[in-house]
Amino acid sequence: MEISLIETASRAADAARDAGATAISELEAKAVLRAAGISAPRGRRLRHAEDATESALAGLRPPMVAKVLTRDGAHKSDFGGVILGLQTATEIRDALAEIADAAARAGAAIDGFLVEEQSAPGLEMVLGGFWDARLGPCVMIGLGGVFVEVFEDVAFRACPITEADAHSMIDALRSAPLLRGARGTAPCDEDAIVAALLALGGRDGLMSTLDGQASAIDINPLIVHSDGAIAVDARILLSPRPVPPVPEPPPLESEQVCKTFRPLFMPQSIAVLGASASGTSFGNEVIRHSLAYGFKGRVQPVHPKAGEVEGFPAVPRLADLPEPVDFAYVAVAAEAAIDAIAAAPGGARFVQVMSSGFGEAEDGHGREARLVQAARDSGMRLIGPNCLGIHSPRGGLTFVGGATPEPGGVAVISQSGGLAVDVILRGEQRGLRFSGVTTLGNSADLGPADLLEYHLCDPDTKVIGLYVEDVRDGRRFVARLRQAGAQKPVVLLVGGQTAEGRRAAASHTGALAAEARLWEGIAKQTGMVITETLDDFLDALLICQTEADRPSRPLGRVALFGNGGGTSVLAADAFSRAGLTTPEVPPRALRELEELGLPPGTGLSNPVDTPAGTLRHRDGAVAGEILDILAGADAYDAIVVHVNLPVFTSSANQSVDVIGGLVREAVRVSALPDAPRIVLVLRSDGSEATDARQRCDGERARKAGLAVFDELPEAARALGALSSWVGARRQFVDQDGAG
16 A cells, blocks of 8 residues: 555544544545545635635636535535636636635535636546445445436445456446447546546555544545546545554464354253243253254253253252353343353353343343353353354254254354244245254344354355344454355345334344445345345245355256246246346257147247146156256256146146156256256145145155245246356356466
């Protein structure tokens, strides 16, 4: 980093604070921009309107612009604080007098005036930087001037950005064609925009230089020409007080991280504080569920009076444990939980506090701080408070009754306990199998970034899902995702992105979530997949579970095959919205399909629409023949086999098991070398017989490694999510190769 940039920015910030200002003046702000490599117009600072003389303005070329300088960073255009197109010193004096009157009426604190050369017309862009309370420094670009509020055509990224990020931000703008010469206009200098973005948000840019010093940087507009870009207006708002910048996290030590968290997910011993002798508390359920789930380790109930709980000898306090445990589950009142942990130094490696009444409550922040301190002083890492527990098939530990003990490769980190229950039970019905599910509640100590680090390192985890409402250590969270380079699919569901959702999040976890577009930008940087609903979240995890082992296979072209009719046509639209194409069947494959002699009414384009009569053709063998032709056409990255089950379950003609044959052939073709991805959609009408058949055949396909969905649009969105990750991972691989 250039020393001059650090010096220029620091001196400007210090001088503004010493003068009692809340913003660096525009003149000094532009000096900072120039030091960073961003062009700005030449200008003069004047104290009074009458100072605008020919000699004072010597060297500036008309037309010129007159502006007010303010101490508080107020928008000049809001009160008439800028006048364009001035030619002479007289015009400038009159303009400055007019601006002074306008500022006085608006109550703006005047810190002099700025007269500078007016830039030639061009495309107006806006560049911005701000410090998110949790995610750290971020940058924004959009269509500038008045259009930024009107069209909200903007793109965000977390800092530091790379050149690839800068280009991606421009590509994401709806107005990008304007930059590139739409409708015969001259293209703008895109390289100059990229350079300005990097000067603002790159590794050694202004955002890192002013980290801890400023709260926001606005360049609006940045006027872009065919041969450059110039910042004609700039604001740098100061933080109330300077703070040390947050350092980048150190490299991950995978072996150490796994060793640290292994006792949490594969505990050899657990203590439960809050299980009752009568067997009615949630602590009792944790013991029962875990024993039924296969927990083989030592169970140590903690009860102040009972000698035995759930058939195990109890001790009166955590401090009375005969030896430390790997995991302690605490389900007593908030104050009792603090006291119990504080009195048991070294009693557990991890302690999870189910209790509420902490940071999510209006009067609970002090209690939460004391809880964290008690855990820290006792040498325990804290899960929660205000959360349900840990679900680990590998360790036989769970807070959910009736869950399958079959382990898998999907890890989920959730800041909502109730939603985690849905994830486990509904996810298992869909075919998800878990390496671990962690509920974090208020995340007072261990948070999403900590568990993300573990699952990125854990060899048993293939796919990571997160439901978050607040990522307090957001910089580390984003840094770890970027360092991981999309090696594993990471699927994100964010709560609290709307104003109403943010209010709900505040009452639920005592936190606010980041703005939706910022998360979308971070997803572009890291290869994360963003979902909007719980169903989409589960579906994305499911497709990634079945396909994450084939990341190098492209995914863009999809063939639809089944008895869909109009449903198939609507599905083609859904796949298009998901960013996937449904290309026509190529000529050679089309001839092979025609040679099968299929009955009239069969559609052979794409979708390949096969009514019930066609699927019964040649005793159902035709399904495998069609699949072989589509798989061998070298035209599709995925084949979606869909069956409208009621057509067959309600038919009097049951001589051919069409459903079973389709599922069997889909499984067979999926195992062929270099076969496209095969996805199965089994559509039911909700009747008992059809649902039973759907469950039976769906389970058979899932056991064979296929992702099974209820409806075609669900499959489309899931494949779109997988395609997003596959594309991001290839970009990371290409960047690493280029580097």
